[in-house]
Amino acid sequence: MPRIVYCHCAYAQVVPKAVKEEVLRRLVESGVAFDAVADLCEMSAKRDPMMKQLSQEGSVKIAACYPRAVKWLFSAADAPLPLAGAEVVNMRVETADRVIDAVLGEGFKQTESA
Amino acid sequence: MIGTLKSIPRVALYEGEGSRPIAGPVRAELTRLLLEKGYAVSSIRPGGQVAPATSGVLLVLGEFLEQKPLEAVAETDAVKVLFRDIAALDVPKIMGLVESLCGTTPLPKPGGWKPWFPVIDFGRCTNCMQCLSFCLFDVYGVSTEGKIQVQHENHCKTDCPACSRVCPEVAILFPKYRSGPINGDEINSEDLRRESMKVDISSLLGGDIYQALRDRSDKAKSRFSKERDEDRALKERQRCLTKLQEQLEIPPEVLASLPSLDQIQAKAVQAKQRAADALGMNSAQLT
Ligand code: SF4
Numbered sequence: 001m002p003r004i005v006y007c008h009c010a011y012a013q014v015v016p017k018a019v020k021e022e023v024l025r026r027l028v029e030s031g032v033a034f035d036a037v038a039d040l041c042e043m044s045a046k047r048d049p050m051m052k053q054l055s056q057e058g059s060v061k062i063a064a065c066y067p068r069a070v071k072w073l074f075s076a077a078d079a080p081l082p083l084a085g086a087e088v089v090n091m092r093v094e095t096a097d098r099v100i101d102a103v104l105g106e107g108f109k110q111t112e113s114a
Numbered sequence: 115m116i117g118t119l120k121s122i123p124r125v126a127l128y129e130g131e132g133s134r135p136i137a138g139p140v141r142a143e144l145t146r147l148l149l150e151k152g153y154a155v156s157s158i159r160p161g162g163q164v165a166p167a168t169s170g171v172l173l174v175l176g177e178f179l180e181q182k183p184l185e186a187v188a189e190t191d192a193v194k195v196l197f198r199d200i201a202a203l204d205v206p207k208i209m210g211l212v213e214s215l216c217g218t219t220p221l222p223k224p225g226g227w228k229p230w231f232p233v234i235d236f237g238r239c240t241n242c243m244q245c246l247s248f249c250l251f252d253v254y255g256v257s258t259e260g261k262i263q264v265q266h267e268n269h270c271k272t273d274c275p276a277c278s279r280v281c282p283e284v285a286i287l288f289p290k291y292r293s294g295p296i297n298g299d300e301i302n303s304e305d306l307r308r309e310s311m312k313v314d315i316s317s318l319l320g321g322d323i324y325q326a327l328r329d330r331s332d333k334a335k336s337r338f339s340k341e342r343d344e345d346r347a348l349k350e351r352q353r354c355l356t357k358l359q360e361q362l363e364i365p366p367e368v369l370a371s372l373p374s375l376d377q378i379q380a381k382a383v384q385a386k387q388r389a390a391d392a393l394g395m396n397s398a399q400l401t
């Protein structure tokens with residue numbers, strides 16, 4: 001299963017709050033491992049070394065915003081996403097259901113542990 | 115680039131071997147609050163995979179079945195790993211613990227710098243250097259290989275997308291911009307048509323865009339501007355300038371904070387010189 005990265009877009013209102021909070025809630029309850037970051041834009045501007053860790057090692061699914069923006073944010077931080085194996089799901093335009101289906105795989109069954 | 119090459123503090127919520135699951139509501143609330151405070155959060159679950167930690171501080175929180183060492187150093191030596199048991203703590207106490215161990219993150223406080231800066235789509239950029247000669251705030255620079263680069267993200271004026279409007283290739287993005295294609299949405303033929311119109315407008319003004327905008331801003335401030343602007347030609351110029359300001363979407367605050375005319379001229383000469391040098395260097399490399 002690909003790694004999952006979620007961006008909370010904490011410093012702007014561009015991702016609908018209801019969508020990002022619902023996606024986060026369902027990821028947290030899914031029982032699946034994932035990385036969540038406050039704001040990929042901020043990390044890119046700072047060339048945060050974690051960008052490299054997020055983009056390296058196999059396939060990754062990223063719930064954030066427009067794929068073109070995310071691709072070049074990673075590139076600007078010297079952490080280009082792998083050409084094959086990186087999928088960006090756009091929380092600015094998709095519903096929470098579609099984001100979760102794309103990230104966890106359609107029909108994913110929750111294994112809520114608490 | 116802003117600041118040092120340090121990772122933001124990362125908190126791992128550990129629910130693997132040797133631990134009890136964290137209660138659902140605690141896990142959910144904690145994750146949201148940590149993200150809102152600017153931390154990165156890795157949710158570690160059995161069989162899953164998260165990004166490796168290779169630098170900075172990693173604070174591992176969990177309800178551990180056995181006592182963990184408070185501190186450990188990872189194999190690379192570059193990562194400081196701290197363990198804390200949160201079984202007996204509620205969410206506010208856990209947040210207090212995180213802040214006392216990791217410090218508050220150096221991310222913007224409300225009202226501070228919002229991550230607003232240009233991002234170049236190198237799939238489209240032709241390295242023409244127009245953005246470099248346009249920007250008066252030294253946001254752009256040139257790499258040692260002669261390639262355009264965004265070098266000072268935090269010099270960029272919040273909410274001003276003007277350089278994306280002068281880029282002839284629609285290659286400049288502002289991911290937090292409200293609409294496409296500047297926000298990274300796909301580019302359509304209508305966007306490309308609009309871009310060529312913008313170039314026409316700036317050539318219509320026949321001179322330095324900033325100087326023209328500065329003129330306009332000064333006139334707006336003048337009590338006598340109305341009388342002076344009675345002249346039809348001036349009115350027409352005003353109309354063009356208003357249109358230009360709208361097209362470039364320069365916020366009024368940015369216009370009001372433009373440097374003096376002398377400074378603008380000096381900056382514009384410098385920026386153009388840097389662009390010309392870079393273009394000269396690139397063409398010399400080609401021959
Ligand atoms: S990458 Fe997109 S979703 Fe993430 S902070 Fe930037 S604009 Fe927001």
Ligand code: SF4
Pocket residue numbers: 234238239240241242243244245246262280281282283284285286
């Ligand atoms: S103006 Fe656009 S195409 Fe020209 S160098 Fe800047 S980003 Fe590249």
